[in-house]
Amino acid sequence: MDNVEPVSRCGFVAIVGRPNVGKSTLLNHILGQKLSITSRKPQTTRHQVLGIKTEGEVQTIYVDTPGLHLKEQKAINRYMNRAASSALNDVDVVLFLVDRDRWTEEDDLVLRHLQGVECPVILVINKVDRLAEKNALLPLIQQYSEKYKFADIMPVSALRGHNREDLEAMITRYLPEGIHFYPEDQITDRSERFLAAELVREKIMRQLGEEVPYSMTVEIEEFKAGPRLTEISALILVERAGQKKILIGEGGSRLRQIGSEARRDMEKAFDCKVMLRLWVKVKSGWSDDERALQSLGYTEIK
Known part of the structure; x- marks a missing residue:
C-alpha cells in the first residue's frame, strides 16, 4: 500500500468579537505563550496582531483584533473599529467569540459586520466553565445558532483550555491546502x-x-x-x-x-x-x- 503524503495546509483565521470577550486570551493559549496583551478593561487590544502556529503540515495564522464597539467618540475608537472590521477581508475562517451569559448590542454589531462574509464563520462560546447549570449549554447553543448561519459552534474556556484542541482541529478542517507563508519558528509579524x-x-x-x-x-x-x-x-x-x-x-x-x-x-x-x-x-x-x-x-x- 502506498504511503499517503500528509497534506500541507495554511490559512488566515480572524478572531472577532465585542470588547473584553476573551479574544487575546484565546490566542495566547492557542500559541502557548503570551503575544497579545490582556486586562479586564475593554478595548485593551488596539491593533491587529498576527499569531502564527505551525504544527507539522498545518500553519494557522490567527489575526487578533480590537473589540468592535458601538461608540466611536474619538479617532482612536474609529481606528480600532476599522482594524477589527478589516480583518474580515481575505481570511479563510472567522472565529466569532461571544460570552456564555449574555448577548449584547455590540454582539449584534459584530453580526452586522459578518453579513456578506463568504468564508466559514465558527461561533465560539467562551467561558462555559462558569455556567452554573451545565444543562443550560444546549439551549444556549440552539438560541445562538438561530442568529446566523454558522459553519460550526464550539463552546470553550479560553482561560482554562476547555475544548481548545477540539476548536483547533475544527479550524484545520476549513483551512485550504497550500504552502506555508511563514518559517516554522515564527510566531508573529510584529517586532x-x-x-x-x-x-x-x-x-x-x-x-x-x-x-x-x-x-x-x-x-x-x-x-x-x-x-x-x-x-x-x-x-x-x-x-x-x-x-x-x-x-x-x-x-x-x-x-x-x-x-x-x-x-x-x-x-x-x-x-x-x-x-x-x-x-x-x-x-x-x-x-x-x-x-x-x-x-x-x-x-x-x-
Missing part, C-alpha cells in the same frame, strides 16, 4: 519593539483606574538589542497633567512598579536581561488626532 510598547501599556491598563488607560499610549524611543542586554526607552503619552501625576505616583512609586512588571515580562519574551527606562509626557488631544495617531503607529486600515 520586539512593538511588543515592548504593548507590555508597558498592559501594566498601565491593569494597574490604573478607568480614566488614564484610555487616554494613554506608549511610544518606544530607543531599542538597542544586545546578546546579553537589551536597552529600551519608552515614552508614555497622556492627555492631561492630572493623568501624568496619577501615572507617576507618589515619589515615582507607580511608574517604578509599572516598569518593574513590564521589564520582567520583556525578559521572558526576549530571553535576555532588559534595562527599561520610562518617561511620561502630556500630549493633549493625541487620541482624537488622525495625524498624531499615524505618527504613533496607529497606521490607517484600508
Whole structure:
C-alpha cells in the first residue's frame, strides 16, 4: 500500500468579537505563550496582531483584533473599529467569540459586520466553565445558532483550555491546502519593539483606574538589542497633567512598579536581561488626532 503524503495546509483565521470577550486570551493559549496583551478593561487590544502556529503540515495564522464597539467618540475608537472590521477581508475562517451569559448590542454589531462574509464563520462560546447549570449549554447553543448561519459552534474556556484542541482541529478542517507563508519558528509579524510598547501599556491598563488607560499610549524611543542586554526607552503619552501625576505616583512609586512588571515580562519574551527606562509626557488631544495617531503607529486600515 502506498504511503499517503500528509497534506500541507495554511490559512488566515480572524478572531472577532465585542470588547473584553476573551479574544487575546484565546490566542495566547492557542500559541502557548503570551503575544497579545490582556486586562479586564475593554478595548485593551488596539491593533491587529498576527499569531502564527505551525504544527507539522498545518500553519494557522490567527489575526487578533480590537473589540468592535458601538461608540466611536474619538479617532482612536474609529481606528480600532476599522482594524477589527478589516480583518474580515481575505481570511479563510472567522472565529466569532461571544460570552456564555449574555448577548449584547455590540454582539449584534459584530453580526452586522459578518453579513456578506463568504468564508466559514465558527461561533465560539467562551467561558462555559462558569455556567452554573451545565444543562443550560444546549439551549444556549440552539438560541445562538438561530442568529446566523454558522459553519460550526464550539463552546470553550479560553482561560482554562476547555475544548481548545477540539476548536483547533475544527479550524484545520476549513483551512485550504497550500504552502506555508511563514518559517516554522515564527510566531508573529510584529517586532520586539512593538511588543515592548504593548507590555508597558498592559501594566498601565491593569494597574490604573478607568480614566488614564484610555487616554494613554506608549511610544518606544530607543531599542538597542544586545546578546546579553537589551536597552529600551519608552515614552508614555497622556492627555492631561492630572493623568501624568496619577501615572507617576507618589515619589515615582507607580511608574517604578509599572516598569518593574513590564521589564520582567520583556525578559521572558526576549530571553535576555532588559534595562527599561520610562518617561511620561502630556500630549493633549493625541487620541482624537488622525495625524498624531499615524505618527504613533496607529497606521490607517484600508
